[in-house]
Amino acid sequence: xxxxxxxxxxxxxxxxxxxxxxxxxxxxxxxxxxxxxxxxxxxxxxxxxxxxxxxxxxxxxxxxxxxxxxxxxxxxxxxxxxx
Numbered sequence: 001x002x003x004x005x006x007x008x009x010x011x012x013x014x015x016x017x018x019x020x021x022x023x024x025x026x027x028x029x030x031x032x033x034x035x036x037x038x039x040x041x042x043x044x045x046x047x048x049x050x051x052x053x054x055x056x057x058x059x060x061x062x063x064x065x066x067x068x069x070x071x072x073x074x075x076x077x078x079x080x081x082x083x
Contacts, residue, residue, distance in 0.1 A: 003071035013078045025083050 007013065012029060014022035023038045 003067055004074040007071050007074045007078065010075075010078075013075045013082070015076065015079050018079065021083060022079070025079070029082070 012026060014026065016022075020039055023034055027034050
């Protein structure tokens with residue numbers, strides 16, 4: 001099965017770049033109230049550029065795969081359809 005096909009079967013799809021809407025969608029789908037704490041940035045860190053990471057230190061290459069775009073595009077479409 002392709003990654004895109006698996007994404008279509010997920011019960012919930014969130015987008016990190018749409019965090020607040022993802023929280024709201026979760027509650028729309030599964031119930032409960034949105035709480036202020038869900039919108040706080042609890043894990044503050046140093047902003048970094050992707051080029052700063054040495055992926056080869058972990059035995060990885062750039063990590064980019066065209067199939068990632070396909071899976072992301074399906075997740076993005078699914079997210080906006082469910083919202």
